[in-house]
Amino acid sequence: MMKGIMKVISRPTKETLSNSYILQVALDLIDQVGLEKFTMRKLGTELGVSAMAVYRYFPNQKVLFDNLVEGIWQEVLSFKLDEKLAWQKQLTNLLLHLRQVLAQHPNVLPLISTRPIVTDKEFVLVDKILTNFVKVGLEIQPTTVFLINSLIFYTIGFVWGEDIDDKNSNLDLAAPDYFQSKSVVLQKFMQPFQESTTQFSFDEQFLMGIKAILAGWQ
Numbered sequence: 224m225m226k227g228i229m230k231v232i233s234r235p236t237k238e239t240l241s242n243s244y245i246l247q248v249a250l251d252l253i254d255q256v257g258l259e260k261f262t263m264r265k266l267g268t269e270l271g272v273s274a275m276a277v278y279r280y281f282p283n284q285k286v287l288f289d290n291l292v293e294g295i296w297q298e299v300l301s302f303k304l305d306e307k308l309a310w311q312k313q314l315t316n317l318l319l320h321l322r323q324v325l326a327q328h329p330n331v332l333p334l335i336s337t338r339p340i341v342t343d344k345e346f347v348l349v350d351k352i353l354t355n356f357v358k359v360g361l362e363i364q365p366t367t368v369f370l371i372n373s374l375i376f377y378t379i380g381f382v383w384g385e386d387i388d389d390k391n392s393n394l395d396l397a398a399p400d401y402f403q404s405k406s407v408v409l410q411k412f413m414q415p416f417q418e419s420t421t422q423f424s425f426d427e428q429f430l431m432g433i434k435a436i437l438a439g440w441q
Contacts, residue, residue: 242280245270246291250328253291257330263287292338293345295331299324300348310356311437314371317352318378318433325379329386336379370440377432385425 248269253261263284267274281287302320304313325332340349357363415422423431 240270240272240276240280242290245277245280246287246294249287249291250331253330254328258333288334289338291331292334293342295324295328295335296340296345297348300345300352304352304355306355306359308359310359310361313352313356313359314374315430315433315437318374319429321375321378322382322429325382326385329382332379332383332386370436374433374436377436378429381429381432388425
């Protein structure tokens with residue numbers, strides 16, 4: 224079952240295909256098989272039609288992926304924020320939502336990473352968010368756009384790391400060679416991995432990173 228960015232509707236016949244439904248099924252297929260194994264032919268099979276029927280809606284795979292990413296960004300940027308909160312808290316909540324959406328669909332991370340926000344629909348939502356941030360105290364400086372970009376890249380990379388860690392969760396990382404290093408500095412650096420009292424969940428680590436960037440915001 225699909226989760227996250229798009230509402231699932233009943234499977235239509237060939238005559239009732241739509242852009243939104245094709246994107247829903249495409250996302251579901253990518254979730255299942257990954258980007259490397261995704262093809263327009265396989266998508267057609269999932270839809271119960273020929274690949275040529277899909278091409279009537281999306282002329283090629285690139286256009287389909289562009290629209291899929293736009294749908295994800297629209298879902299993220301449409302997130303209901305508490306406009307009474309400080310902009311730092313609103314931004315943190317928005318990044319938490321981005322992380323949640325991406326974590327539901329980790330196989331689309333390469334698409335998100337290579338397709339920035341560029342469409343009018345996306346920028347309308349960005350403008351609404353920024354306008355409210357300014358109302359509650361954000362001062363737009365030459366560095367602001369780059370700092371926000373850094374937080375977005377941080378979130379995408381963090382989710383990617385979580386997914387890799389989850390896939391490698393069965394590996395024994397308790398006592399690799401570098402824990403036995405003669406370097407006092409390296410031993411001190413790696414020691415928290417061996418002590419349960421200094422462990423942090425992924426949720427805690429994610430917020431630590433955001434707070435660190437916001438604390439140094441210029």
